[in-house]
Amino acid sequence: MIAVAVEDVWKFFGDYPALREISFTVEPGECLALLGRNGAGKTTLLRIIAGFSPAGRGQVRVFGRTARAVETRRLTGVLGHGIAVYDELSAIENLTLFGKLYGLADPERAAREWLERTGLERVAHGLVREFSRGMRQRLAIARAFLHDPKLLLFDEPFTSLDDRAIAVLQSVLRDGLLRGCTIVMSTHQLREAMELATHVALLNQGRMVHRCERPPEMLSDPGWLYARYGDL
Amino acid sequence: MAAWRLVLIVAHKDLRAELRTKEAINSSFSFALVILLLFSFAFDPTAEVTREISGGLLWIAFAFAGALILNRSFAREQPNDCLDALIAAPVPSAALFLGKALANWLLLLGVEAFCFPVFGIFYNIRWTRQFWPLLLVVVLGTWGFTLIGTMFSALTVNIRLREVMLPLLVYTVMTPCLLAAMQATSLLLAGEPLAGEAAVWLRFLIGFDVIFTSLSLILVETVLAG
Numbered sequence A: 001m002i003a004v005a006v007e008d009v010w011k012f013f014g015d016y017p018a019l020r021e022i023s024f025t026v027e028p029g030e031c032l033a034l035l036g037r038n039g040a041g042k043t044t045l046l047r048i049i050a051g052f053s054p055a056g057r058g059q060v061r062v063f064g065r066t067a068r069a070v071e072t073r074r075l076t077g078v079l080g081h082g083i084a085v086y087d088e089l090s091a092i093e094n095l096t097l098f099g100k101l102y103g104l105a106d107p108e109r110a111a112r113e114w115l116e117r118t119g120l121e122r123v124a125h126g127l128v129r130e131f132s133r134g135m136r137q138r139l140a141i142a143r144a145f146l147h148d149p150k151l152l153l154f155d156e157p158f159t160s161l162d163d164r165a166i167a168v169l170q171s172v173l174r175d176g177l178l179r180g181c182t183i184v185m186s187t188h189q190l191r192e193a194m195e196l197a198t199h200v201a202l203l204n205q206g207r208m209v210h211r212c213e214r215p216p217e218m219l220s221d222p223g224w225l226y227a228r229y230g231d232l
Numbered sequence B: 001m002a003a004w005r006l007v008l009i010v011a012h013k014d015l016r017a018e019l020r021t022k023e024a025i026n027s028s029f030s031f032a033l034v035i036l037l038l039f040s041f042a043f044d045p046t047a048e049v050t051r052e053i054s055g056g057l058l059w060i061a062f063a064f065a066g067a068l069i070l071n072r073s074f075a076r077e078q079p080n081d082c083l084d085a086l087i088a089a090p091v092p093s094a095a096l097f098l099g100k101a102l103a104n105w106l107l108l109l110g111v112e113a114f115c116f117p118v119f120g121i122f123y124n125i126r127w128t129r130q131f132w133p134l135l136l137v138v139v140l141g142t143w144g145f146t147l148i149g150t151m152f153s154a155l156t157v158n159i160r161l162r163e164v165m166l167p168l169l170v171y172t173v174m175t176p177c178l179l180a181a182m183q184a185t186s187l188l189l190a191g192e193p194l195a196g197e198a199a200v201w202l203r204f205l206i207g208f209d210v211i212f213t214s215l216s217l218i219l220v221e222t223v224l225a226g
Helices: A042-050 A070-075 A092-103 A108-118 A133-145 A161-179 A190-194 A223-227 B003-021 B023-043 B047-075 B079-090 B093-123 B131-155 B162-189 B197-225
Strands: A004-013 A018-026 A031-035 A057-062 A078-079 A151-155 A180-185 A199-204 A205-213
Touching: A004 A190, A018 A042, A018 A205, A031 A042, A031 A190, A042 A057, A042 A151, A042 A180, A070 A078, A078 A108, A078 B093, A078 B197, A092 A108, A092 A133, A092 B003, A108 A133, A133 A151, A133 A161, A161 A180, A161 B197, A199 A223, A205 A223, B003 B023, B003 B093, B003 B131, B023 B047, B023 B093, B023 B197, B047 B131, B047 B162, B079 B093, B079 B197, B131 B162, B162 B197
Parallel strands: A031 A180, A031 A199, A078 A151, A151 A180
Antiparallel strands: A004 A018, A004 A057, A199 A205
16 A cells, blocks of 8 residues: 555645645655755645645545544654654653553553653653753654654654764664655755655655655765756 | 543643643633732622622633633643644544643633632622532533633634734633623522523523534634644
């Protein structure tokens, strides 16, 4: 079954078409990197796939279901611009909360496992508002992976991460890919993303101008796609 | 998972966050207290006047103080984009909404529980004479208010002038609920039994709550996810 199928999706903000005629599919186990300048429509597209915002026209199917179906949401992990954890709660309270919302059998155990995996076990009972930026980012990563999602939607996941958080994120993303997870991420951090991406797509002014398997040239020259297709 | 369990999880999260910061409940309680005290000192009403205006006075205090709690309801989700994480979770929007409404309802009932003794002391009214009927009216009136307030809190969460828009929208829609609650409260505080006119207003409150609970549950998915 196709993991993500985007069919002729348009999105309008007022009269302005932020996305135009976007169609593509992502097979299970693929890692698609959405590239494009600021304002190209990457975040808008990810928000539609995540079910945060409806498409103006067209449709999105995730594992054969609509993006807003409860079962789809159970299979999806989202990491957006915000860390999406509560400052007033402790790290373990945050993760246990989301574990319960995702219906995990033992939310507290899952929370402890992910705190350990992200190096936060010593501050498990500390309030998030007292965390450093790097710790908050690692907690956000733990929150996104907590329920063992089959599809990961990441919006600029490497932006403003410290070195340790980048290492944690790359490690869990690699593990995810090995387990057959599907990843769709928008990014400006080409070097980090190209190590993981199996496919790349270039967006320009709301259109998908190119989509292909990640060219080998992009490992040594991450800007290769822009130079070749991004006459923007 | 049973929807009610999800409702309780969301409500518990909101209550825990609020009781840690006490941002809304402190300001709400202080505001209600100030209104009750100012009216008491400014007008020095006689016993008869007090009985006539008691319902109106109490519900004005609850409505203004409640707006402070309701304003925080979805605004609490804004820092760190927490609302996105809630919307992304496999929780029916109706359960999410009911959880937040339940937390607001309990917080507002808490403020009201403090206000009644203060009201009794400053206005020299024995408000416990019709305790159970009064409790029923307060519970139903507060639920109607909370329901509408929580829905508009979700609608206005991304508006820049949220603090201004929310009361404008809420007070307009909740006028019938407020009116019924005020009338029933005044009658009960005057010592009348829950029969006749008071019973009519109570039935009105029940109808209002049933209609707006149903409407909210139908519309909330559109409000939260477009």
